[in-house]
Amino acid sequence: MEPAHGDDKPHLPPPSLWPVGFAIGVACILVGLIVRPLVIVPIGAAIAIVFAFLWARDATRDYRTVSVPEVEPERRPPRRRARAIPAHRGEAGMPEPEPGEIERFPRSIFLEGATLGFGALIGGLVTIPVLGPAIAEAFVRGKKHEFDLGPITNFPVGKYVITTFFTDPSEGTVSRRTAYIRNNGDSPKGPSFTIISNRCAHLGCPVQPNGPVFDNQKKTTHSRSAGDVTIIPALPAGFGCPCHGGQYDKEGNRTAGPPVRGLDRYEYLIRDGHLVLLKPFSVWKVNGTGANAKIQKYPLTNPGDHVHGIESWLYPWQPPR
Amino acid sequence: MSRALDERRAAFQRYKEDVKERGKPFYPYAMFHDTVMSLVVVSVIIGLAVIWKYTAGEDPNKPGWLGPLYAEPADPGTTNFVPRPDWYFYFLFYLLRIFKWPNTVILGTVGIPTVCLVLLLALPFLDVRRERRLLRRPVAIVAAILTVLSMGVLTYKGATAKESLGSETLAAVPTWAKRQGFENNKQALAGAKLFATAGCEQCHTYLGTGSSNLGAPDLSAIGKGQQAAFFSQYVSNPRKFGNPVMPIYGETFDKTQLDQLGAFLAASKGPH
Amino acid sequence: MPRNRKSARRQRMEQAIVYPLDWLEERSGLIGGIRYFLFRKVPADTNWMQTLGSATLTAFIVQAVTGVILAMFYKPDPNSAYQSIQHITNDVTLGWLVRGMHRWGASVFIILMFFHMARVFLFGAYKYPRELNWIIGVLLLVLGMLEGFTGYLLPWDQTAYWATVVGINLNGTAPFLGPFLAQFLRGGAEIGPDTISRFYSLHMLLLPGAIIGLIGLHLYLVVRLGVSSPPWSKEAAGADRVEPEPTPGRRGLLQPGARGGIPR
Numbered sequence: 095m096e097p098a099h100g101d102d103k104p105h106l107p108p109p110s111l112w113p114v115g116f117a118i119g120v121a122c123i124l125v126g127l128i129v130r131p132l133v134i135v136p137i138g139a140a141i142a143i144v145f146a147f148l149w150a151r152d153a154t155r156d157y158r159t160v161s162v163p164e165v166e167p168e169r170r171p172p173r174r175r176a177r178a179i180p181a182h183r184g185e186a187g188m189p190e191p192e193p194g195e196i197e198r199f200p201r202s203i204f205l206e207g208a209t210l211g212f213g214a215l216i217g218g219l220v221t222i223p224v225l226g227p228a229i230a231e232a233f234v235r236g237k238k239h240e241f242d243l244g245p246i247t248n249f250p251v252g253k254y255v256i257t258t259f260f261t262d263p264s265e266g267t268v269s270r271r272t273a274y275i276r277n278n279g280d281s282p283k284g285p286s287f288t289i290i291s292n293r294c295a296h297l298g299c300p301v302q303p304n305g306p307v308f309d310n311q312k313k314t315t316h317s318r319s320a321g322d323v324t325i326i327p328a329l330p331a332g333f334g335c336p337c338h339g340g341q342y343d344k345e346g347n348r349t350a351g352p353p354v355r356g357l358d359r360y361e362y363l364i365r366d367g368h369l370v371l372l373k374p375f376s377v378w379k380v381n382g383t384g385a386n387a388k389i390q391k392y393p394l395t396n397p398g399d400h401v402h403g404i405e406s407w408l409y410p411w412q413p414p415r
Numbered sequence: 416m417s418r419a420l421d422e423r424r425a426a427f428q429r430y431k432e433d434v435k436e437r438g439k440p441f442y443p444y445a446m447f448h449d450t451v452m453s454l455v456v457v458s459v460i461i462g463l464a465v466i467w468k469y470t471a472g473e474d475p476n477k478p479g480w481l482g483p484l485y486a487e488p489a490d491p492g493t494t495n496f497v498p499r500p501d502w503y504f505y506f507l508f509y510l511l512r513i514f515k516w517p518n519t520v521i522l523g524t525v526g527i528p529t530v531c532l533v534l535l536l537a538l539p540f541l542d543v544r545r546e547r548r549l550l551r552r553p554v555a556i557v558a559a560i561l562t563v564l565s566m567g568v569l570t571y572k573g574a575t576a577k578e579s580l581g582s583e584t585l586a587a588v589p590t591w592a593k594r595q596g597f598e599n600n601k602q603a604l605a606g607a608k609l610f611a612t613a614g615c616e617q618c619h620t621y622l623g624t625g626s627s628n629l630g631a632p633d634l635s636a637i638g639k640g641q642q643a644a645f646f647s648q649y650v651s652n653p654r655k656f657g658n659p660v661m662p663i664y665g666e667t668f669d670k671t672q673l674d675q676l677g678a679f680l681a682a683s684k685g686p687h
Numbered sequence: 688m689p690r691n692r693k694s695a696r697r698q699r700m701e702q703a704i705v706y707p708l709d710w711l712e713e714r715s716g717l718i719g720g721i722r723y724f725l726f727r728k729v730p731a732d733t734n735w736m737q738t739l740g741s742a743t744l745t746a747f748i749v750q751a752v753t754g755v756i757l758a759m760f761y762k763p764d765p766n767s768a769y770q771s772i773q774h775i776t777n778d779v780t781l782g783w784l785v786r787g788m789h790r791w792g793a794s795v796f797i798i799l800m801f802f803h804m805a806r807v808f809l810f811g812a813y814k815y816p817r818e819l820n821w822i823i824g825v826l827l828l829v830l831g832m833l834e835g836f837t838g839y840l841l842p843w844d845q846t847a848y849w850a851t852v853v854g855i856n857l858n859g860t861a862p863f864l865g866p867f868l869a870q871f872l873r874g875g876a877e878i879g880p881d882t883i884s885r886f887y888s889l890h891m892l893l894l895p896g897a898i899i900g901l902i903g904l905h906l907y908l909v910v911r912l913g914v915s916s917p918p919w920s921k922e923a924a925g926a927d928r929v930e931p932e933p934t935p936g937r938r939g940l941l942q943p944g945a946r947g948g949i950p951r
Contacts, residue, residue, distance in 0.1 A: 231881075232870050258492040261877075268765035268879055270492035292494060296520065297511070298856040299498050299849060304614025305667065307494075331667040334617045336497040336578035337853065338512045339628055341617065343662065350618075350629055350660070354517040396869055398520060398860035405518060408862035415876040423815040430925025434913060437922065438728030445729050445737075445914070452738035453745040460749055460795055464787025481791075484776060488769045489848035491878070498849030501839050503797045503832070511857075524860040535825050538808075539818035547811030547918035559808060 107153040109165070115145030233413050241371040243323050244315035246285055246364065249277035254344075256303065256326045259371070263321030273360060273371070274303065274333070275325075278385040284364060286385035290333070290346045291358040291374055298397040299337035301357065303330035320371075333357065345380040345387060354400045356380060359389065373415075378402040419543070426545060497578045505573030506566050512576060577626060584611035584624060591622055597682035602643075606679025609672055613664075622686065629660050636685030647677030723910075730916040730924040737810075737914065739803040744902065746796040751895065753789040761841065763887040765880050768843035793835055800828050812915045820908040823901055830898050837890040840883060851886075852878060 122138025241259055249255060254276045262269040271291075278286040292301045307328045315323045332349065333342040340351030347356045356379055361372035378390040378401050392401040399409040439445075463481065470479035490496075500508055507528060514523035534541070546552055588607045589598075597603040610616075616625030620633045627633070638646075649656050651665035651673050665673065693701075712718035760779055762771040775782040804824060807813055813821035840851040855878070859869030874881030916923035 229871055232874050233867075256494055265880060266766045267488070267490060270490060272492040272494055292492075297524075297860075298852045300493050300496060302494050302614070304617065304662075306609060306612040329667060331613055331664050332662050334614045339515070339578070339617065339626070344667070348517070349662070352511070352515050352517055352520050354520055396859035396866040397856045398524065399866060400517070405521075408521070409866065410863070411866070413867050413870040413876075426925055427816055430913065430915075433924035433926075434728050434730055437731055438924070439731045440726045441729050442725040444731075445733050446725070448733075448735055448738045449741040452735070452742045456742045456745050456795060456799070457749060460746070460788050460792045461784070463791035463795075464784055467787045467791065468783045485769075485773065485842070486844040486846045489765070489843045489845055491848065493845065496845050496849060498853055499846065500850040500854065501794075501835055503794065503835065504850075504854075521860055521862070524857045525862075525865075532825075532829070536822055539813045539815075539821050542814070545814065547814065547915075549809065549918060552811070555808070555811075559805070563805070 108155070110149065110152045112145050112149035112152055116142055116149055119143070119145055239371070239373045241320035242317035242365075243275075243320060243369045243371060244317065244325070245367050246277065246287075246369050247367075248313055248315065248325055249275055249287070249369065250327065251277045251279045253277075254303065254328055254330055256307065256328050257323065259323045260321030263318075272300070274328075274330070275369075276384070281385040287362055287369065288345070288384065288387065289360040289362055289371065291360065292333075293358065293397065294335040294337065294340055294353060295348070295355050295357055295376075295397055296335065296338060296340050296351070296353040299335050301333045301335045301340075301342065303328045304332045304334050304341075305330035317368075345383055346377060347380055354398060354405070355392075355395075355402065358394065376401055423545060502570070502574065505571075506569035509569045509573035509576060512573075577624075578617070584616055587611065587622075587624055594622060594686040595683050597679070600678065600682055602675050602678035603682040604679075606675035606677070609668070609676055610679055618661075621683075631661070634680065634683060636683065638681045638683040639685060641681060643674070643677035643681040645677070646680040647673045650676050650680075727910065729914045730920075732916050732920040732922055732924075733914060734917045736806045736917075739799060739806050740909075743796065743799040743803050744906075746792055746799055747898070747902070749788060749792045750796055753785045753792065754891070754895075756785050757789055758891060763841070763884050765843055765883055768841065768883060772842050793838065797831060797835060800831055804828060810915055810918055817908070817912055817915075820905060820912065823905050823908070827898060827901050827905065830894055830901070834890060834894050834898070837886045837894065840886045841890065843883065848878070851882075 119138050119140070119142025122141060123135050124138075126132055126134030126138055239261075241261065243257060243259060254274050256272060257275045258270060258272045260266075260269045261271055274290045274292060276288040278288055280286070293299075294301045305328055307326060309326060311327050313325045315325075317323065330344065332344055333346070334340070335342075335351070335353070338352050340353040341349045342353070342357055343349050345356075346359065348354075356377040358374050358376050360374050363370050363372065374394050376392040376395040378392060380390070381388045390402070393412060394415050395401050395409070395412055399412075400406045401409075467479070467481040467484070471481060471484045487496075499505075510523045510527060511520075514520055542555065544552075549556060585608060588604070588611055591607055592598040592604060597607075610621075615621075615634075618628040618631035619625055620627050620635075622635050649658075651668075652663055653661040654663065664676075668676070708718050757775065760771060760775045760782070762768055772786070775786050777783070779785075807821065807824065836851075836854055840847045855869050855872050858872060859865045861868060870876065872882075872885070873879075874885045916925070
């Protein structure tokens with residue numbers, strides 16, 4: 095039996111949807127076998143058999159009857175007989191419209207505008223999640239600043255001690271900080287302390303005490319807010335920075351080198367006989383010493399940024415800390 | 416302007432014709448050179464890695480030829496560490512040490528580097544001549560030599576910039592005692608230890624250690640012809656002797672310590 | 688005649704090699720591109736100094752490969768970074784080699800970039816029409832040094848931590864927006880765990896992506912615009928050919944124009 099319309103061309107079955115039904119039937123069989131309940135299997139088998147019969151009947155129609163072409167014939171006349179050329183010769187890419195082909199009528203302009211507009215909208219929508227964690231997070235206000243450094247009796251009067259503590263004990267060593275603390279004794283306003291940060295005001299290097307350090311007299315305490323607190327007596331005649339040679343006196347005023355202001359200090363309060371450190375702040379100059387010091391305070395400023403004088407106009411804003 | 420542009424275009428056209436007539440294919444002629452050079456680069460990198468591993472130890476204090484395998488773990492609360500950047504930033508680091516005055520800090524941190532970067536980016540628009548032969552580009556040659564020299568000098572000075580670290584200088588005291596001959600002088604030894612940790616070497620040099628700042632003199636032979644009492648009084652209050660810069664150590668150290676410092680300085684008569 | 692006849696076996700072998708290449712070429716055009724890159728003409732007098740660019744690329748590839756391997760073991764958290772580096776150096780098979788190659792490869796990469804820049808400057812190869820390529824090269828230099836800066840923090844030892852403190856505060860001294868830039872880099876008011884993750888992300892993802900993109904553009908321009916000859920070369924491609932002016936009133940031994948112009 096040969097197909098009715100011709101026997102030199104390969105047999106192309108007409109398009110039909112029966113194979114889809116057959117596939118659904120086979121899928122039901124497999125689902126029934128694997129997922130259970132098993133009752134689905136005979137249902138799937140029945141579907142498959144029915145659709146297989148219909149499919150086969152359709153596909154062999156040409157062998158049984160005179161075939162009517164199911165597909166609309168091409169109406170365009172055949173092109174001139176050109177040799178088939180490989181895909182990458184001739185125009186390498188897909189054909190573009192000629193300049194005159196794109197007619198500009200209102201619908202096209204609307205489509206252009208909508209495309210660009212939606213593109214901008216997508217760009218905006220994607221940028222917002224980026225801005226949040228990358229930029230805004232860095233400026234969210236920090237945690238509470240309250241660090242219990244132990245009883246004030248640990249701080250000898252009139253002498254500096256190197257105090258290390260943790261601003262967030264759960265974070266570990268990365269939150270370790272150092273301050274130079276001197277107990278100035280009692281004053282009309284209560285116990286007075288000079289608490290100087292060890293970050294240089296030039297570029298943030300760790301400032302060293304210019305004097306002997308008595309490691310063998312180290313004391314340690316522990317508190318929930320400040321973790322392990324170590325207190326080491328020292329005898330500094332001033333403070334010096336190893337990076338670029340900045341020098342400070344015993345009140346933290348700059349005496350030599352590139353630092354642009356004095357060393358930062360910490361606020362503090364006394365609670366139940368314990369010294370509690372609060373927020374740090376920046377200092378321009380300190381006049382006087384110890385309990386009588388007059389400190390010219392500024393909000394906490396980045397190292398290297400001027401706080402006083404004309405150069406401070408270059409740094410009008412500081413980010414929230 | 417457009418005549419210059421035409422000349423440039425014509426020159427580029429000639430270039431393309433010359434290459435077409437007399438050029439050689441990239442592979443294998445030029446690519447051979449590239450491959451040899453790349454092999455050298457990879458060998459150098461592997462060689463450095465091997466030398467680093469086999470000459471350095473685990474101990475940060477035993478550096479080997481190429482530095483230790485690790486430094487100490489990071490400690491944000493340290494008080495005895497001298498920070499340094501990676502070597503290719505030494506020129507910027509030393510630039511910061513040059514600008515010692517607070518009002519000029521911003522020049523060293525952002526001013527000069529920004530200007531240099533802008534000049535570098537704008538180079539093709541600053542030099543629009545077609546001339547490429549070196550001997551006919553005097554400005555280019557001078558600029559290149561000056562740049563290489565200054566970056567080299569800045570990098571070298573940055574590499575050799577030393578800061579006195581109390582704990583390191585303390586370890587040098589026995590050597591000082593030997594060279595100056597005060598091993599048996601207990602006062603002088605105690606004074607030397609104070610001198611090493613009190614930060615004096617941040618402005619004074621002594622027997623090759625320390626740095627020179629603010630006009631402070633070298634103290635290796637300061638003891639010649641002076642008594643200990645003179646030095647004790649000087650250190651106690653330099654202002655009385657006309658020194659406006661040095662800190663007034665009498666406010667910090669007690670008489671015993673000042674006497675020890677005086678003994679040490681008097682014993683420093685220069686190495687024998 | 689006998690030379691033109693290849694044995695049938697050899698012909699079949701050649702066909703086997705050429706067939707997949709042709710398959711690829713017909714569907715993408717890539718083989719043609721690679722062929723053009725390999726066999727394009729360059730001036731015959733190219734110098735050894737002109738290998739510095741590809742040497743820099745090799746150093747970058749070494750960095751990328753060793754960096755990927757290190758990232759399989761490194762932990763970007765302040766409490767485990769240092770130990771993970773110790774683990775790589777001491778325990779991982781040939782981990783010490785990969786770490787050493789990455790660390791010293793960084794220095795070699797930066798040195799080669801400077802040498803390459805100097806060579807291009809001396810050759811005058813930043814002039815028309817290669818200005819754009821020079822600008823891309825300077826951007827690559829800046830990005831490379833930023834890679835070095837961000838990577839330096841990752842071992843989380845003392846040198847790393849303090850060099851980064853100073854570097855970030857340097858940015859903070861820029862007028863007006865400096866302090867905000869410093870806070871953005873730090874990921875907060877002080878260096879903390881967020882800082883190391885931030886630097887890790889920049890070092891591994893953003894900066895290498897930008898560098899790879901710019902390198903692609905850089906190489907495309909080199910292939911498109913051509914390699915320049917050394918300026919001192921006698922047969923420099925594209926050099927001017929100047930006709931000597933005939934000196935008035937001087938005839939005799941020197942016959943201007945007799946040789947039809949002196950090629951430079």
